Amino acid sequence: MHPKEEIERLKKLINYHNNLYYNLDNPILSDTQYDELYKQLKDLEDQYPQYRTKNSPTQRVGGQAGTMFSPVRHTTPMLSLDNSYSADDIREWYARAEKTLQRNDFEMVVEGKIDGVSCSLTYENGILVTAASRGDGKVGEDITANARTVCNIPQKIENAPAGLLEIRGEVYLDKKDLEELNRKQQLAGENTFANTRNAAAGSLRQKDPQITAQRPLKFFAHSFGAGNIAADSFSGFIDLCRQWGFSVCPARTKTTQISEVIRFYNQFEASRRQLPFDVDGLVVKVNRFEFQRILGVTAKSPRWAIAFKYPAPQATTAVNHILFSVGRSGVITPVAELQPVPVGGVTISNATLHNFDEIKRLGVRVGDTVIVERAGEVIPKIIKVVEHKGQEEVLPPTVCPSCGGPVYKEPDEVGYYCVNPSCPAQLRARLLHFASRGAMDIDGLGDVVMDQLLENHYVSDFADIYNLTFLHLLNLENFKDKKAQNLLDAIEASKQKPLSRLLFALGIAFVGAKTAEILADRFRTLDSLKNASLEDLQNVREVGEIVSKSIYDFFRNPRAQEQIERLRAAGLNFTQPKKELSGNILDGKTLVFTGELKTMTRPQAELLAKQYGGKASSSVSKKTAYVVAGEAAGSKLAKARELGVPVLTEEEFLKLIGKQA
Structure with missing residues (x-):
């Protein structure tokens, strides 16, 4: 077949499978098979660039566009609705x-x-x-x-x-x-949406x-x-x-x-x-x-x-304080501490102000009366000041509120950053993320305990968690023999978590739980991933150039290399188990996950369902095969019972697919 004809055939085939995957939620190719098709097309286009066109699937991400943000006159006006x-x-x-x-x-x-x-x-x-x-x-x-x-x-x-x-x-x-x-924005030190x-x-x-x-x-x-x-x-x-x-x-x-x-x-x-x-x-x-x-x-x-x-759930309340929160990558986020008020069935006591441009736009000050809304019916947001009572304008900090170190702002960005890598607030946030349920899942290592460990200088990085002893813990407030042993057992158990959990826990910029799972499944061992070239990383279907560069740079950072070797010495698992998949277990079945799961996040559970042949949905219908309900499950659980849809606990779901928590 002529190269031009083969390129056109591959383009049409890949577009067909993209439609199945993205629009119909019914993929019939594995990621590996799709990647092979994509590679064939890219190789052919590289060999015969005269046949590469703008509408090719390989050209979805190009370089800088010369016409970026230049004006475009609409053929007919794009009117807004009353x-x-x-x-x-x-x-x-x-x-x-x-x-x-x-x-x-x-x-x-x-x-x-x-x-x-x-x-x-x-x-x-x-x-x-x-x-x-x-x-x-x-x-x-x-x-x-x-x-x-x-x-x-x-x-x-x-x-x-x-x-x-x-x-x-x-x-x-x-x-x-x-x-x-x-x-991912938090991991990268960027403002959230x-x-x-x-x-x-x-x-x-x-x-x-x-x-x-x-x-x-x-x-x-x-x-x-x-x-x-x-x-x-x-x-x-x-x-x-x-x-x-x-x-x-x-x-x-x-x-x-x-x-x-x-x-x-x-x-x-x-x-x-x-x-x-x-x-x-x-x-x-x-x-x-x-x-x-x-x-x-x-x-x-x-x-x-x-x-x-539909009217958004709103309420009027007062701004008691405006605090500056420092994330684990140094970004400083202003947070309004509110007089607690019920909004849409939930009591709201604080709301993020996102950045200092937002504070200026709203004109909000401590003491003001404001309207707070659950934006998207989830995220608390101040939408308007209804009465100005505050006197002092809220200005960006000139030093970090945690460590007193210098604060930096990129000229073209809205975010302010603490540039001190040893900032206590950043360290605390990184350690809490490492121990969190979706990462290494160290039960008992929450805010209060972490604060005591830091105050006593028992931990200063991830590896120090694995050097904690019985005596260390007994020195902490409210720790007795059983509580200390339970935490040590949880720390020991975390060593066996798969590579995907460890990658997420390390806090690599732009690497969330799903990306960590994809990387772990592809490279199988931490050493293989650590030694991967930039091109190897970019060839992973779901990992683009920016994420690839972040991963590549992380593993070439001397501090990260030292941290990894200390974790290796502590006995952590650096491998990802092969999935023994059976397409018959959940083949063609639709599952809905609701409530708070104990051993994994909801996205991780949905990924598991897909790996065992099922489909994850966010709404319950008569076609739903199972609803998996965690703690504090609400309307979806009620809907399942109303429709007679089988309800599983998290443990029953894991047992169904032959997996242990």
Whole structure:
């Protein structure tokens, strides 16, 4: 076969498997098989660069784009939706449409309103040529290089209409991916994101597309911008989007009755929390394009659509203090200590202010009365000052609040950092992370005990934990023989944790629990990983250039090398056991994990389910095979019992797959 034909065949095959993996959650290739296909394509393109095209799967992450953030004029305006928070508003909107159309039998489509960032994708003869942000609605920014890294955005549409086609939608993150991203941000000493929308926006506007590629962004198609399509309605357009390989929001219904719209809104309010992504309301659209044209638009919004939003849980409280917290990589984060207040069923006593630019934007001071909201219904956030009572402006620290050392700020960044590697707050945070449940899981080595160990100078690095003796522990407050022995037993047991746990515990920048598992499974031993070349690391499918460089540099740092040798001498396990997988155990079964697990994090449990042939979901339905419930399991457990879905404890789940805790 001619090289050009073989390259085209491989591109089409890889895009097919990307669609199965990212859009349909139904991969049929192992990672190794996929990597082999990808390598074949990359090798051929390297050998015959004249046949390499921008829409190739190997080109999702390129270099700096010369047009990055240059203006892009939209073919038709990207209008914003009018917002409604009440059934009366929706009825009024419907009455206006009914009056203009002079009929009451028109169909409406109701779908979840994804809390993400608007994005316009322009294709020419099926090839993605431009991606743009919404901007002011008329002119956006060129974000093509970054959008190409979003794995479920098709680079090429098979059977696309000739000429120009513009698809609009929302770039977003799943809630669990936000948690993982924030963990990585903390590891790297970067500021965390308040919600999935902020994370998506920040990721799309990265100057380096390779950073964007490390963010698990996704895209939902939700509207049509321009082009000739074989559809006369929104629902027909959505069907075409599915055929072309786009993901669309699964939360959708169709009706001619405004009462059904309101009923769906009320029913959906609780169930939306079970979705893997944030939904802040519904969008109601007149279905037929002909009727949309008759209804028209205003200067800002279409008259044929409206957002029916849910109010975020909020409360008013006072700011008692603003503290500066130092993370394990030195980043200094301002945290507001609040007068405790119930918000959405949870008592909130503090809220992160993210960075000092946010403090300036809000104008918040100690003593102010503020509105606090559970952003994304999870993360407490101050959204507004309602009464200024404080006198002193909150300024960034000039010295580290923990060690008194110098504070540094990159000119182009918002974060402030303590640059003292021996800072006690950083050391404390690193040690607590090392001992945490998702890392080495040393039960009993929490905040209070760690503070005493540090005060007595018993520990100054990871390896010192393994040199603790019975006498050391008996010198600590509230320690008797049994408690001391239990902690020593937990420390000893941690030595046998697999390599994946140790890699996560070491706190390598950008290496979260999932990446650690992937690396451990690929390289099998710490020495193999430590000696891997930069190219070896970059060839791991899920590890990009930035993460690879971080890992490579870590293992060449003399202090890290010394630490590893001390851990080796302490007898820690440096190997990853081979997985004895059986595709029949959970083959084709969907599992939902809820509550607080004892021996692993939720992402680790979901990864286990996939390794044994199953699929992990964030919502419970009649198709769910098992719900695995940990401590403090809530609505998902109740839903499982209501539907008669089998419920397993964590121990029962591990027993089912033949694995010991």
